[in-house]
Amino acid sequence: MTAPTASAAAAPVRLAPPRNRPAVLRARFMLAARRDPVGLVATISAVLLGLAALIAPLLPLADPAALVGAGQLHPSAAHLLGTDQLGRDVLSRTVYGARHTLVTAVLSTALAAAIGIPLGVLAGYLSRWHSGVVMRVMDVLLAFPGLLLALVIVTVLGPGVTTVVLAVAISYIPIFARVAYGPTKSVRAQDYISAAKVVGCRPIRIVGRHVLPVLSSELIVVISSAIGWTTLLAATLDFLGFGIRPPSPDWGADLSAGVQYLGQAWWISAAPGIAITVTILIANYMGDFLASMTDPARLRQDRGKIKDTTTLIAGEG
Amino acid sequence: MLVFILRRLLAAIPVLFGITVLVFLILHLIPGDPAQILLFGSGATPAQVAALDKQLGLTGSIFSQYGHYVVQLLHGNLGYSYASHETVLTEISQQLPYTINLALGGLVVALGVGIPLGIAAGVRPGGVTDKVATGVAVLGVAIPYFWLAILLVLLFAVKLRVLPALGTGSVNALILPAIALGWGFAAIIARLLRNNLIEVYQSPYMIVARAKGLSEWRLLWHHALRNAISSTVTIVGLQFGYLLAGAVAIEVIFGRPGLGAFLVARIQQKDVPSIQGVVLFVAVVYLIANLLVDVVHALLDPRIRQGWSR
Secondary structure (H helix, E strand, O other), X not given: OOOOOOOOOOOOOOOOOOOOOHHHHHHHHHHHHHHOHHHHHHHHHHHHHHHHHHOHHHOOOOOOOOOOOOOOOOOOOOOOOOEOOOOOEHHHHXXXXXXXXXXXXXXXXXXXXXXXXXXXXXXXXXXXXXHHHHHHHHHHHHOOOHHHHHHHHHHHHOOOHHHHHHHHHHHHHHHHHHHHHHHHHHHHOOHHHHHHHHOOOOHHHHHHHHXXXXXXXXXXXXXXXXXXXXXXXXXXXXXXXXXXXOXXXXXXXXXXXXXXXXXXXXXXXXXXXXXXXXXXXXXXXHHHHHXXXXXXXXXXXXXXXXXXXXXXXXXXX | OHHHHHHHHHHHHHHHHHHHHHHHHHHHHOOOOHHXXXXXXXOOOHHHHHHHHHHOOOOOOHHHHHHHHHHXXXXXXXXXXXXXXXXXXXXXXXHHHHHHHHHHHHHHHHHHHHHHHHHHHHHOOOOHHHHHHHHHHHHHHHOOHHHHHHHHHHHHHHHOOOOOOOOOOOOHHHHHHHHHHHHHHHHHHHHHHHHHHHHHHOOHHHHHHHHOXXXXXXXXXXXXXXXXXXXXXXXXXXXXXXXXXHHHHHHHXXXXXXXXXXXXXXHHHOOHHHHHHHHHHHHHHHHHHHHHHHHHHHHHOHHHHOOOOO
C-alpha cells in the first residue's frame, strides 16, 4: 500500500492501488493528459466554459437583454458576434445563455443520476423479483423516445424552466438505471462479494465499498456525456418554446428566434448552435478523460471517441 | 425460432401495460377537469359538466376509468380531440403519412451514409478514411439535428437555391429534412459498425480466413460484415423510435405537417386526447419496431435465437 510520494512526473505508470491521495491523482492526471491530449483540452474547456457562465456578470459584456444598437448588425469589433433581430448583443446572449442552459443540463443530469443510479444498483443487487419490477418500470419509460417522454412531462407540468429540468431528468433516469444495473448484476456474482458477505459486511457497505468503485469509471463517462445530451434535450425543448420565457437568453430559444432571420443574419442562430455543439463535444471527451483518471486501464484500450455510451444515450434526435 | 418470438411477445406485454397506464395518467396528472376545460366559456351547468364527464369515461374510481380507457383502446377508439372534435385516430392517420415519409427518409440517410462510412473506417482503423469518418461521426453526433437543419436550409435553400426549404409536395422537399434527421444516426451507426468490424477483424477465425489467402473483399463480405452488422441492426431498431421523436423538431423547422408538428401544436392547446393518442401511438410503434429488430437479430445471429446472452 505504498502510494508514489515522489514527484508526479517521476512515476507516472506504476500506480498504487486506488487511494485517492493527491499524488496519485496528480500522477494519473499527467498520464491521462499525455495519452489523451484531446481529453485534456476538453476538460480545460469545460472548466473555462463553466467559469465564463459563472462570472458572466463580471465580464466586459453588454447586458444580454439590453438593446445596444440596430438589429441584425454584422459581427464587428464593437459586437464580436453581431446583434440579434432586436439589436441585442449576440456574444453576451450566448455567454449568459450558457448560464441558463448549462444549469438546466447539470441540474437535470444530477437529478437523473441521483435517482437512476441507486435504482439501477438496487435492482442489480436485490433479488430477481425486485429487480424485475424496477427494470420493467424503466423499460416502460424507455419505451418512450427521450424527447417524447420529455414532451409528456411538459404537457403535464406546463411550460417553464423547472419543467424542462424535470422533464430532462426523468427522461434520463432509466438510462442511468440501465447503466448501473448491468455491471452491478455481474459484480454481484463475483467471489469477492460472497467473501464480503461471509465476513459479515452489511449490504450498504458491500455496495459502497465493493460495487460502486467498480462502476465508477463507467458512471463518470456516462454522467459526463449525459451533460452533453441533456444540454441538447433541454435546448430542444427551449427551441420548441416549452422552456424559458423569451427575453431571457437561452441557447435553444435564441437559436429558434434566429431561424426567421437566417437569410440576412445567420449569426443569430449560429452562435447558440455552435455553443450547443461545442458543449456536447466537450462533455463527451471530458468523460473519457476523467474516467481514465479513475481507471488507468482505460488508457490502454482503443479509445474510439464518442463510443458505446453514445448509442445508449444519444438519440434525443 | 417460434419459441423465441413467443418469449419476446410475452416480455412485451408488461411494457405495453405500463405504456397504457402512463398515457392514461397524463389526463389525470394535468391540472384541471377536462369536462370543464371543454365547456369553458359556454356557461355550462354542473349537470352538463357531469354528463360530459360520463361521456368521456371520467366517472367512477380511477381503476374503472382505466378499464374504460383500455376497453376503448381495444375498440380502436383513441377519443375525440378537444380542439377539432374529430376522432384522434382520424387525425393521426391524416398526419402519419408525412411523418412516415420523413422517418423513412431519415433512415435511408442514416443507413446509406452510416454503413459505408462505418465499413470504410473499420476496414483500416487508423487510416485516413478512418480519421475522416471519425471526424464526420463526431460532428454528426454533436451537432444538434435541429441546428443542422437550419444550416442545411441556409446553404441549400437560401444561398445555393437548389432545394426547397419548405413544403411537402415533391421528393426534393424531403431531401433536407431527411438529411437533418438522419445524419446523427448515420454517425452513430458508422461508429458502432467501425468498432464491431475492428473487433471482428481481430478474431481468430478472421486470421485463419486471411491465412487461407482469401481476398479482402471476400473476407469483408462473407466473414466480417455478417458478424459485425448484427448488433448494428439492434441500434437501427432503437433509433427508429428516435427518428419518430426527432421528427418533432424537424417538422416544426421545415413547416411540414406530421405527427410531430401536430403534437407540439396540441400540447400548446392542451388537447389531452390528441397528445395521449400520439404518445401512445409512437410508443407502441417503437415497441413493435424493437420486437421486429429482435426477430431480425435472431435470424441473423443463431446465438441470440438459442438464448445465449451477449
